[in-house]
Amino acid sequence: MISEKMQKAFNDQINAELYSAYLYLSMKTYFDSLSLKGFANWFDVQVKEENAHAMGMYNYVFERGGKVELGAIEKPVFDAKCPLCVYEQVLKHEKLVTSKINALADVAEEEKDRAASSFIDWYVKEQVEEESGVEHLIATLKLIDDDKKALLMLDRELAARTFTAPVIG
Template sequence: MLNKNIVNLLNEQLNRELYSAYLYLDMANYYAENNLNGFENWFYIQTQEERDHAMLYRQYLLNNGESIVLKKVDAPNIKYNNFREPLVNSLEHEQQITSFINNIYDEAYKIKDYRTMQFLDWFIKEQGEEEKNADDNLKKYDLFAGDSKGLYMLDNEMKSRIYTAPSLVL
């Protein structure tokens, strides 16, 4: 049985991951509406990853005999003024998610909840990748998207991203 505070934090994170999926789907929609299909693809795949992250939290809670508490998922309601803004928002969002996961880890460490710490180890590694990917996307945009040819090439590069399901074994 897990500590109730840990259960609450994990449930909150599950809901944050669902919001993340909404956020990235909103970004995918923005790029689709502007005919940047590679950017759309990249963020649509990110949507799938975030949904899967939520399902991993769900399964961990269920595997430990805990209840799932689903909350209302708010729409992102972000209006972008240019193609760069979603990339900046993505990086900032991933940094925020990292801080939330680190907080859960800190709480688990305080009470010596090694099982939850081990579960979160995968997410900590994953967040390092998420932040790097978001930062790389922004840097590539700043470097190459200054003209239409560069934007076209970057869009084509982002179109090549394929979905890979998470490999965390619970």
């Protein structure tokens, strides 16, 4: 049975993951408006990943005999001045998510909930990959600078990205 404190922490994180999906969906609209379909695809994959992350936690709470309580999802706010600006905001957001996952891991440690700790480890590793991938895109966008041809080449590359449902846990 999951403790009340652990259950609340998971419910808060489920909300954070769903907010991430909503934020990335709103960022996708920016790239769709610029007809940068590859960038839009990158965000589409992110939306699916964030939803999968939320559902992984959702299922885990129920597996442990807990209750999922969904809260309101805030309206996403971001500044869409340029592709680089958007990805810098993505990195900032991913670092926030990392801090939230780390806080969730802290609750599992405080509660001495080894099952939760083991489950959360997957998310800790996932955040390393998330931040690294976004940092790589930021570095590439900085190299591209104002080169529209290079931006279109990157757009084509990002169009090839596909969603693979993660095996969580």
